[in-house]
């Protein structure tokens with residue numbers, strides 16, 4: 639799993655969980671599939687706090703999906719489980735690999751002085767020649783519309799540009815699934831649109847890459863192929879964006895109240 643941040647998960651994913659028939663879960667046409675995931679936290683006083691309950695979803699390969707729901711409903715926790723950063727207490731999860739998790743804060747993403755070096759950083763363990771590295775870096779930066787910034791110092795980039803470089807850092811490792819945690823939170827409106835369009839374009843140009851994008855912004859749904867809606871630690875529904883929008887519209891009063899609180 640590729641992750642461009644201060645902590646990292648390694649080893650086989652959830653090897654303690656039951657394996658299932660491939661016809662039911664983990665089939666190749668789904669990039670992400672979870673079945674009845676539960677996640678609880680043990681407090682120091684020995685109290686068990688349930689965070690996720692029976693979360694099941696299926697996201698087809700090559701698609702761009704959104705994950706929405708009120709504050710505290712469990713979106714980030716679910717995303718971290720899909721990324722392998724947390725292990726579920728119960729249930730089954732299958733995510734195509736390699737997969738990459740990109741964080742909310744653009745300043746936590748970039749680790750090297752120039753754009754080119756930063757994107758190449760993720761190829762450290764790949765034993766590639768210089769030419770191969772340069773080719774892959776150029777391809778990843780082109781996919782997110784940042785090739786012209788190859789030699790730029792990363793500290794001179796805007797937040798949205800840093801996010802796109804972070805996404806290129808994931809793509810350069812030929813990841814199959816991008817897990818994106820509220821990337822537009824710290825960005826101004828132009829950068830927000832720039833990043834979401836870059837992800838959308840990347841998915842059209844890179845064969846078979848899927849993305850799950852956590853957001854609070856309903857206007858971003860116009861870019862989605864599908865959406866997952868959560869409440870109180872549960873996946874309430876997932877499917878076509880229009881169906882999810884209708885559902886949220888019907889609940890808008892409570893949804894708006896919680897996301898604005």
Ligand SMILES: Nc1ncnc2c1ncn2[C@@H]1O[C@H](COP(=O)(O)OP(=O)(O)OP(=O)(O)O)[C@@H](O)[C@H]1O
Nearest residue numbers: 679687689707708709710711712713714715716854
């Ligand atoms: N380590 C933890 N200890 C205690 N509670 C936790 C912990 N991690 C998450 N929670 C709780 O689990 C719930 C879900 O958190 P999570 O961050 O997944 O929600 P979210 O939907 O991403 O929220 P937001 O939209 O505000 O980012 C919240 O009530 C949160 O306080």
